[in-house]
Amino acid sequence: xxxxxxxxxxxxxxxxxxxxxxxxxxxxxxxxxxxxxxxxxxxxxxxxxxxxxxxxxxxxxxxxxxxxxxxxxxxxxxxxxxxxxxxxxxxxx
Numbered sequence: 001x002x003x004x005x006x007x008x009x010x011x012x013x014x015x016x017x018x019x020x021x022x023x024x025x026x027x028x029x030x031x032x033x034x035x036x037x038x039x040x041x042x043x044x045x046x047x048x049x050x051x052x053x054x055x056x057x058x059x060x061x062x063x064x065x066x067x068x069x070x071x072x073x074x075x076x077x078x079x080x081x082x083x084x085x086x087x088x089x090x091x092x093x
Contacts, residue, residue: 059085 027035042050054060059082063075 057085 045053059077062081063077064073067073
């Protein structure tokens with residue numbers, strides 16, 4: 001996958017869980033099962049592994065069309081693009 005080291009991006013990204021709205025108590029049973037399955041499968045993976053996985057998938061690649069490797073881009077990956085790609089994996093996976 002990528003030749004970029006983990007150190008090259010260390011500190012560049014920050015996720016603040018407190019800033020993410022939501023109430024887990026409102027999830028339906030099937031939604032909880034989905035969240036638990038994702039955590040079970042991906043929870044032990046490193047940030048670099050997860051980054052390389054997503055960067056190999058079509059939503060990321062499509063958002064980077066026309067950009068050189070390592071070139072900064074600002075094309076947002078839409079919810080629709082993610083739903084189409086990842087929804088297809090569920091149906092065909």
